[in-house]
Amino acid sequence: MTAHPTPACRHPKVIMLHDNEDDILGAASIIAEQVEEYRTIPVENDIGELVKKYRPSVIIFALSSVQKSIELYTQIITDKNIDYPHHSILLCKNRESGVAFRCCIKGLFDNYFVYQPLYEKFRLKMIIHMGLQISQSNEQYVGFQDEQLESIEEELAQMIDEGKECKRSLLDSIADCKKSLKNANEEAEKASISAVLIQKINETHIEPLLAELEINIKTGLDKMINQLLINQVGVKELEARVEEMNKVSVPDQQSILEALSNTASALSNPPKDAQKILVVEDNQLYRDMLVNILVKEEYNVDESADGLNALKKIKNTQYDLVLMDLFMPNLDGINATKQIKSITGGKKLPVIALTGNKNKDLIKTWAEQGLKGYILKPSSKKEILEAVGKILN
Numbered sequence: 562m563t564a565h566p567t568p569a570c571r572h573p574k575v576i577m578l579h580d581n582e583d584d585i586l587g588a589a590s591i592i593a594e595q596v597e598e599y600r601t602i603p604v605e606n607d608i609g610e611l612v613k614k615y616r617p618s619v620i621i622f623a624l625s626s627v628q629k630s631i632e633l634y635t636q637i638i639t640d641k642n643i644d645y646p647h648h649s650i651l652l653c654k655n656r657e658s659g660v661a662f663r664c665c666i667k668g669l670f671d672n673y674f675v676y677q678p679l680y681e682k683f684r685l686k687m688i689i690h691m692g693l694q695i696s697q698s699n700e701q702y703v704g705f706q707d708e709q710l711e712s713i714e715e716e717l718a719q720m721i722d723e724g725k726e727c728k729r730s731l732l733d734s735i736a737d738c739k740k741s742l743k744n745a746n747e748e749a750e751k752a753s754i755s756a757v758l759i760q761k762i763n764e765t766h767i768e769p770l771l772a773e774l775e776i777n778i779k780t781g782l783d784k785m786i787n788q789l790l791i792n793q794v795g796v797k798e799l800e801a802r803v804e805e806m807n808k809v810s811v812p813d814q815q816s817i818l819e820a821l822s823n824t825a826s827a828l829s830n831p832p833k834d835a836q837k838i839l840v841v842e843d844n845q846l847y848r849d850m851l852v853n854i855l856v857k858e859e860y861n862v863d864e865s866a867d868g869l870n871a872l873k874k875i876k877n878t879q880y881d882l883v884l885m886d887l888f889m890p891n892l893d894g895i896n897a898t899k900q901i902k903s904i905t906g907g908k909k910l911p912v913i914a915l916t917g918n919k920n921k922d923l924i925k926t927w928a929e930q931g932l933k934g935y936i937l938k939p940s941s942k943k944e945i946l947e948a949v950g951k952i953l954n
Contacts, residue, residue: 577602577621585601585623588679599796602896608633619650619689621650633766634670650674654672655849658811673694679849837862838861839880840864841885841894842866843888851915855945860949872904875905883911885912887915894916895927895930898931898932916936918934
């Protein structure tokens with residue numbers, strides 16, 4: 562039986578913030594199998610207040626783009642709706658995995674996971690598990706409350722004062738003892754008691770004993786007081802550490818810009834005069850890789866998962882180039898290429914084949930339908946860009 566998230570969980574330890582429920586169904590079900598105290602929350606106006614109310618240990622951001630997730634996280638922190646130790650996880654699409662990686666390197670999020678396409682189910686479970694462990698250990702550490710620290714500091718201060726007072730009292734007692742001995746000597750002389758004998762007893766026994774006692778008192782109590790002072794410094798450092806762990810900082814704007822550089826900006830804002838390319842490939846991983854490479858080179862890129870859908874797009878949009886896979890559902894690459902001519906009204910739309918098939922006869926048959934080149938899978942970034950550049954330039 563498949564587990565499903567429980568939106569009504571009142572005290573969730575894990576929450577997932579999203580702006581499209583259809584996008585998160587797979588990931589949400591996997592987490593629901595693992596965590597009972599879990600809730601999915603659509604992003605609405607009061608989202609910050611809900612996060613503040615629930616105080617979850619793990620917060621998952623699963624918005625439609627990394628940039629939106631960063632903006633939401635920043636806003637929640639800025640509004641002081643998150644002011645406690647927690648673990649933040651960014652869910653992203655494969656094409657933005659590089660951006661998500663940089664976000665974690667820059668410290669914007671604690672971890673990330675590619676949930677579209679959703680392949681590594683157990684890795685997602687491990688990330689959630691580790692997030693709960695880390696955040697809960699932090700909570701236990703921070704649970705060492707300020708009142709307890711203040712109490713320890715007061716006790717240490719009292720012990721230091723008592724130690725100093727004890728040292729002073731003992732040294733005063735030794736001084737009084739010396740003074741009493743001196744007075745006793747004077748009285749003995751007046752009473753005609755042998756001064757030589759008393760002097761000898763003082764020098765050989767009493768004075769060395771008092772001197773040794775004085776040194777031991779100074780050394781021992783000074784050592785104890787110094788240790789107490791070191792402990793007092795340690796408590797202050799612990800207080801500072803607890804305060805630091807409690808503090809949640811707003812993400813640095815420069816780090817955000819560096820994390821979003823190249824990929825994110827290009828994905829959302831291709832140049833106005835950018836050449837438009839349609840990538841037709843049913844393997845999403847390979848398609849996303851192609852799109853990412855082309856976007857970084859400032860091409861305006863569109864995508865399709867099969868030949869039939871590609872033809873619909875070509876009918877409604879003017880492209881400068883098509884990258885076409887061979888074997889696809891609904892309509893394969895050869896037949897899709899055949900129909901492009903009729904759709905474009907005779908206008909030449911160059912097509913580059915994407916294929917791992919080394920059958921020369923098959924490639925020749927496809928070439929007769931109007932291929933301008935081909936990219937053999939697997940291919941490097943350099944090979945892809947050279948093939949595209951050769952046609953468009």
